[in-house]
Amino acid sequence: MRTPARRGAGDPRSDRGQVAIEFVGTVPLILLLVAAVWECVLIGYAFSLAGNAADEAARAGAVHGDAGRCEAAAKEHIGEAWKPRVECGEAGDIYRVKVTLGVPVLFPGLDFGEIDGTAGAALEKEAK
Template structure:
C-alpha cells in the first residue's frame, strides 16, 4: 500500500496544484471586478484621482502592478482594472492580463 501511495503522490500533488491555480484565477477575477466596481462608484462622485485610489485600496500590495483606467463615458463613469494572471501565488505572474470593468452613473457636475 505504501508503494502505491508513493507512486500516486506526484499525481495527487499535480491535482492539488491545478485546483489551487484554478482557485487563484477565480479569486483574481473576483478581485479585479470588485476593484473596478468600487473605483467606478467613487469616480462617479469624486473624479479620476479618487477612482484610482479606490481601485488600489481594494487590491492588496502582494499583486504585481495593477493598472487602473478611469473616465467618463457619456452619462456613465467607467473604470477598468487589470492584473496579470498569477502562477501559484500572487506576485509571480505569467503576463496574461485579467481585466475587470465597472460603471456607475456619473454624478459630477459639469
Template sequence: MRIPRSERDRGQTVIEFVGVVPLILLLLVALWQCALVGYTFVLAGNAADEGARAGAAAEGDGAGACQAAARRELPSSFQGKADCAPDGGMYRAKVTLKIPVLIPGVLNSFPVDGSAAHVKER
C-alpha cells in the same frame, strides 16, 4: 517451500502509495492555481466597481478618485493598473491585474480585466 499469500503482497501498498502521491500533489497545485485565477477575477471586478463608484461621485478629479479607490481595494501583493474615464452620463473603470503564478516559469502570468460603470452623479 511456498511463501504464504499474506507475505507475497507485503510491499505493494507502499509502492502504490509512492506512485500516486506525485499525481495527488500535482492535482492540488493545479486546483490552487485555479483558485488564484478565480480570486484575481473577483478582485479585479470589485476594484473596478469601487473605482467607478468613487469616480462617479467625485466632484472634480474623478480619475484620481477612481484610481485611488481601485488601488485601495487591491491587496499589496497584486500589481495592477486602473483606467478611469467618463463616458457620456456614465463613469467607466477598467482594472487590469496579473494572475499570480504558484510555480514561476511554468505558466506565463496573463492579465485579467475587470470593468464597471456607474451613472455619473450631478
C-alpha cells in the same frame, strides 16, 4: 503431512511493500491535482478582486469625477502583489473603469497573464 509454503519476504512473488510503491507513485499526481485546484481558486479570486475594485473605483469616480480618487479606490482593496493597473475616465454620462490584475501562478506575484475587471457608474452631476 506437508504444510503449504507461505509467501514471505524472501519470495519473489510476494506483494509486501506494494502499498508503499503505489503511494510513492500517486503522491506526485495528488500534488499536481492540488496545485491545479489551487490555481483555479486563485484565478477565481483574481476575477472577484478585479470586479470589486472596478465597481468601487467607478462609484468613486462618478461621485467625485477625479481620476486620482478613482485609482485610489480601486487599489484600496487590492494588494500590490496583484500588480493592479487602473484606467479611469468618462464615456458620455458614464464613468468607466478598467482594472487589470496579473493572473498568479500558485501565489500572487508570479504571473502568467492578466485578468480585466470593468465597471461603469452614472455620473452624479448637480443640476443647474
